[in-house]
Amino acid sequence: MLTTHALVLAIMLFCLGLVGLLSRRNILYMLLSLEIMLNAASLAFIAGGARWGQADGEVMFLFILTLAAAEVSVALGIVLQLSYRFQTLDADAFSEMKG
Amino acid sequence: MLRLLWLIPALPLAGFLVLALFGERFSRRQVTWVGCGSVGTAALITALVGAAFLRGFPDLPSYHQTLWNWIDTSGMTVGVSWYLDALSLLMVAVVTGIGFLIHLYSVEYMSGTGEAGVSAPAGREGEDHQGYSRFFAYMNLFVAAMLTLVLADNLLLLYLGWEGVGLCSYLLIGFWYREPEYGAAAQKAFIVTRIGDTAFAVGLFILFTQLKSLSIQQVQTLAADAWPVGSNVAIIVTVLFLAGAVGKSAQLPLQVWLPDAMAGPTPVSALIHAATMVTAGVYLIARMHQLFALAPPVLEAVAVIGLLTLLLAACSALVQRDIKRVLAYSTMSQIGYMFLALGVGSWSAALFHFLTHSCFKALLFLAAGSVIHSLGHEQDIFRMGGLRRRLPLTFWTFLLGAAAMSGVPFITSGFYSKDWILWAAWSSPLSHRWIWFGALLGTLLTGLYSFRLIFRVFFGEVRTSPSGEPGLAMRVPLVVLAFFAITVGFLELPRTLGDLPLFSRYLSHVLPAIETAPGMDESIEAREQIAVTFSALLGIGLAAVLFLPRANFADRLAGTSLGRMLVILWQGGWGFDRMYDGLIVQPWLHLTRESGEIIDRGYESLAVAAEYFHVSLSRTQTGHVRWYAATVAVGALVLLGLFAM
Numbered sequence: 111m112l113t114t115h116a117l118v119l120a121i122m123l124f125c126l127g128l129v130g131l132l133s134r135r136n137i138l139y140m141l142l143s144l145e146i147m148l149n150a151a152s153l154a155f156i157a158g159g160a161r162w163g164q165a166d167g168e169v170m171f172l173f174i175l176t177l178a179a180a181e182v183s184v185a186l187g188i189v190l191q192l193s194y195r196f197q198t199l200d201a202d203a204f205s206e207m208k209g
Numbered sequence: 210m211l212r213l214l215w216l217i218p219a220l221p222l223a224g225f226l227v228l229a230l231f232g233e234r235f236s237r238r239q240v241t242w243v244g245c246g247s248v249g250t251a252a253l254i255t256a257l258v259g260a261a262f263l264r265g266f267p268d269l270p271s272y273h274q275t276l277w278n279w280i281d282t283s284g285m286t287v288g289v290s291w292y293l294d295a296l297s298l299l300m301v302a303v304v305t306g307i308g309f310l311i312h313l314y315s316v317e318y319m320s321g322t323g324e325a326g327v328s329a330p331a332g333r334e335g336e337d338h339q340g341y342s343r344f345f346a347y348m349n350l351f352v353a354a355m356l357t358l359v360l361a362d363n364l365l366l367l368y369l370g371w372e373g374v375g376l377c378s379y380l381l382i383g384f385w386y387r388e389p390e391y392g393a394a395a396q397k398a399f400i401v402t403r404i405g406d407t408a409f410a411v412g413l414f415i416l417f418t419q420l421k422s423l424s425i426q427q428v429q430t431l432a433a434d435a436w437p438v439g440s441n442v443a444i445i446v447t448v449l450f451l452a453g454a455v456g457k458s459a460q461l462p463l464q465v466w467l468p469d470a471m472a473g474p475t476p477v478s479a480l481i482h483a484a485t486m487v488t489a490g491v492y493l494i495a496r497m498h499q500l501f502a503l504a505p506p507v508l509e510a511v512a513v514i515g516l517l518t519l520l521l522a523a524c525s526a527l528v529q530r531d532i533k534r535v536l537a538y539s540t541m542s543q544i545g546y547m548f549l550a551l552g553v554g555s556w557s558a559a560l561f562h563f564l565t566h567s568c569f570k571a572l573l574f575l576a577a578g579s580v581i582h583s584l585g586h587e588q589d590i591f592r593m594g595g596l597r598r599r600l601p602l603t604f605w606t607f608l609l610g611a612a613a614m615s616g617v618p619f620i621t622s623g624f625y626s627k628d629w630i631l632w633a634a635w636s637s638p639l640s641h642r643w644i645w646f647g648a649l650l651g652t653l654l655t656g657l658y659s660f661r662l663i664f665r666v667f668f669g670e671v672r673t674s675p676s677g678e679p680g681l682a683m684r685v686p687l688v689v690l691a692f693f694a695i696t697v698g699f700l701e702l703p704r705t706l707g708d709l710p711l712f713s714r715y716l717s718h719v720l721p722a723i724e725t726a727p728g729m730d731e732s733i734e735a736r737e738q739i740a741v742t743f744s745a746l747l748g749i750g751l752a753a754v755l756f757l758p759r760a761n762f763a764d765r766l767a768g769t770s771l772g773r774m775l776v777i778l779w780q781g782g783w784g785f786d787r788m789y790d791g792l793i794v795q796p797w798l799h800l801t802r803e804s805g806e807i808i809d810r811g812y813e814s815l816a817v818a819a820e821y822f823h824v825s826l827s828r829t830q831t832g833h834v835r836w837y838a839a840t841v842a843v844g845a846l847v848l849l850g851l852f853a854m
Contacts, residue, residue: 131838140834205832 116157123150137192137201141185148178210261213254214274214291217301218360220251221353225346232342237320240338244345245312248352252305259298270294270718273362280365287423292362296719299560300359300492303567307484308352310686312345314575315476317682318582319344344384348480351377355485359492363423364413367493371409371457374486375402381481382473394472401466405456409493412449415442429499436503443503450497451507451514458490458544460518465785467541468525471533475578478533482540483571491547491563495556498720502554508639512552516647519545521783523654527661528779531588532577535662538782539614540570542655546630549648553640554723555633557716562630564712565622565697569613572690576607579683580666583675590662595671602678604667606691611663613694615656616745619706622698624745627652629701631741632734636725649744656748657755664756705735 123146130143152174159167189199196203224247232240262272275290293301319341354373361367376399383395417423419442420431436443454460459467467487471478481487494501494511501508519542526538543566550559580596580603581588597604613623631652634645678684701712713722755766766772778784800807829840 128842132835132842135835137834201834204834 113157113161116160117154120150120154120157123147123153135200135202137189137199137204140201141182141189145178145182148174148181210257211272211293212274214258214272214293214360215276216254217251217258217305218291218353218356220247220254221349221356223247224349225353228342228346228349232346233339235342237338237341240342240345241316244342244349245309245316247349248305248309248312251352251356252309255298255301255305258293259302262293262298266295267718275362284421285417285423287363287365289366290362291360292425293360294719295716296492296495296560297359299564299716300488301356303488303564304352304355304359304484307567307571307690308348308355308480310689311476311479311484311571311575312348314479314578314683314686315344315348315474317680318476318578319474340384344381344474347377347380347384348477351381351480351485355489358489362425364416364425364428365423367425367496368410368413371453371489371493372406374457374489375399375406378402378470378481378486381477382470384473384477388472391472394466394469398466398470401463402456405453405463408449408456409453412446412453415449416446419446425496429497432500432503438503439505440503443500444507447497447501447504447507448510450493450500451511454490454493455514456490457493458487458548459541460490460514460544460548461521462785464518464522464541465782465789468529468534468537468782471531471537475533475574475581478537479571479574479578482536482574483567487540487544488563488567491544491551491559494548494551495560495720498551498556501551505639508552508554510552512549512634512640512644515545515548515550515552516644516651517545518542519549519651520647520654523651523658524775525779525782526658527654528776530591530780532580532590532593532662532666533574533588535590535658536570536573536577539573539655539658540566542651543570543614546627546648546651549644550630550633553633553637553644555630555637556720557713557722558626558629558633560716560720561701561712562626564700565613565626565694568690568697569610569621569623569694572606572610572687572694573614575683575687575690576603576610579603579679579687580607580675582679582683583677584673585676587673590665592672593666594669595667596675597667599671599675600667600678602684602687606687607667608663609691609694611659613698615659615749616652616741617749618742618745621695622693624742625698625701625703627745628703628738628741632703632737633723635737636729636734637723638725639723649740652741652744653748653751656745657752660749660752661756664752668757703734703738704731705738 127143127145127147127150130146131140134140134143152171155167155170155174157167159165159170192204193199224243227243228235228240235243262269271292271294273290273292275288277289278286279289280287351374354370354377356370358367358370358374361370379395379399382398383392385391386395413423416428416432420428420435422428422431432443452463456463470481473481501511522538522541522545526535526542529535529538543562547559547562547566550556550562580593580600583600583603584593587593609621613621616624616627618624631645631648634640634648635642679687699709702709781787831837
């Protein structure tokens with residue numbers, strides 16, 4: 111029962127994060143949504159690890175934690191550069207890479 | 210001595226390699242020594258090998274020598290191996306002997322300026338020298354390829370020589386490659402003969418799949434055991450072989466390349482016509498005679514093709530203006546006689562005519578070359594005349610050659626060989642009476658066109674004054690060939706005239722004689738011979754009436770409307786060129802020259818499709834991060850959906 115609840119919560123969090131990522135324009139909010147999705151994934155791993163009594167879930171969570179930290183440090187650097195260059199945080203304004 | 214056999218094809222090949230690699234650095238004298246010497250030594254070795262072979266002859270009818278294995282895969286072993294028997298010895302003797310005389314003649318003929326004004330102008334000696342060594346390199350390769358062809362023990366090696374001969378004809382016909390029309394003539398010869406070669410190759414494939422062997426001797430005994438007379442496989446294979454032979458020997462319907470092949474230097478024409486290329490088809494049919502004997506309809510087709518070519522070419526030879534084209538058409542006509550003899554099963558007669566023809570045709574070409582040389586490259590017989598007193602040696606040798614070709618009775622070789630063929634056409638059970646009549650008409654035409662040349666070129670008033678007789682290197686081959694053009698005929702005297710069948714006895718170990726039809730005794734043969742003699746002499750007499758300069762019958766005949774039409778038709782070789790041009794060449798050029806070429810269109814649509822996909826895919830690169838995220842999400846959902854199912 112506990113596992114199911116935890117997984118339902120994880121799915122809800124993930125969907126919220128995804129919707130936020132797709133609907134937000136502000137790049138900082140998009141990063142926040144991304145963090146939420148990562149956390150939802152971590153929750154699912156923890157729940158799985160607890161359900162089968164294996165340490166793998168916690169190990170994966172540690173990985174995701176480090177990944178998230180690394181991602182945020184790089185992403186915040188990019189965000190700083192972008193706001194410096196374009197004087198805005200609107201993600202749609204940064205479409206220089208279009209084909 | 211027999212073990213030296215491999216040297217015969219190897220020496221000219223070595224000569225070619227040396228000249229091709231170092232010819233530029235050699236002096237003219239060195240090039241001459243290598244070019245002539247290799248073929249001369251090959252001729253000498255042929256004499257030694259031939260003497261050794263003939264000493265043990267009737268007991269050892271063949272000699273076989275394997276050098277190394279060329280191809281050895283499952284089920285197929287092909288060696289570089291030579292096979293010497295009476296037939297190949299005859300061919301080798303002609304190729305090396307006459308080849309050497311032609312080489313010797315070329316030493317002088319090709320020195321100095323070239324024939325068609327394409328030679329190097331003054332101050333560009335190096336290029337002229339390059340042409341000289343290039344000429345001898347090609348000629349040596351030509352002889353080497355022909356020797357490979359005639360000595361080959363298996364059909365694959367024979368095919369190697371066969372293709373080598375084709376390549377060399379291309380190189381030599383287009384020798385003066387700076388003239389576009391000469392290059393076109395070379396291409397024409399190459400492409401037209403290639404049609405026959407392809408058929409020949411297909412025939413080889415079929416033969417190999419059926420019999421699992423390529424050895425010439427083996428194939429024929431296997432085929433005789435496996436296939437009944439007139440079986441479909443035998444007919445298909447021999448038809449394909451015949452197509453190859455027809456292409457190389459310039460017979461109908463692939464004869465169109467030969468008159469244009471006159472673009473090459475005159476010694477090349479002599480080599481192609483007398484010793485090498487055009488005789489390859491005759492050799493092939495004679496070599497594979499057991500196979501052809503299994504297909505009587507094809508044999509009959511050989512005779513009919515020979516007869517048609519003989520008559521059509523003789524008519525064309527009557528009206529040509531270019532001295533070399535007359536000789537080219539006469540070669541087609543004489544090879545037609547050989548095909549006729551092969552077709553009626555008289556193999557030995559065909560080869561006897563091959564032997565005599567090689568002598569007198571080489572002589573005629575070399576004498577014509579001497580005329581052309583001394584007139585400053587004039588080839589139009591209407592601008593020649595009266596050379597009888599100015600060039601006596603050339604005149605007499607040319608006269609002997611023309612007499613041999615038209616078969617002047619009793620003294621010339623051409624009489625004996627042609628008479629044998631006509632007698633075979635009369636007496637062979639494979640023949641028909643009308644074939645004999647056609648061939649008889651051919652003898653008349655031969656006399657007519659050969660002596661037309663004599664009367665136009667050597668009689669009457671002088672139109673272009675000659676620069677004098679040729680030097681020693683050109684005179685020696687002329688005299689030697691003139692000697693042979695008269696004497697080789699005495700190798701085979703018919704029953705009625707001495708009965709000395711040396712030649713047929715010599716070849717009887719390789720080529721069986723077809724029994725004559727019943728009731729063909731000597732009195733019939735004598736009557737038939739009188740007809741042939743009369744016809745040949747009538748042709749010469751008619752030529753005297755028509756073409757002696759004082760009589761202008763020929764001009765009057767050509768002036769009538771029918772005459773004019775015939776002259777135009779015959780000058781163009783019966784319109785075969787125009788027919789092929791209209792049926793094949795022009796449609797093909799049309800197809801390739803149009804901007805929307807068919808094959809190009811396929812590739813163009815491929816390029817258009819690639820560009821379309823490129824544009825539509827590059828549109829997805831919007832630069833919007835959320836769009837990328839959305840596509841990733843949708844893609845993940847689709848994948849999940851796929852795996853969930």
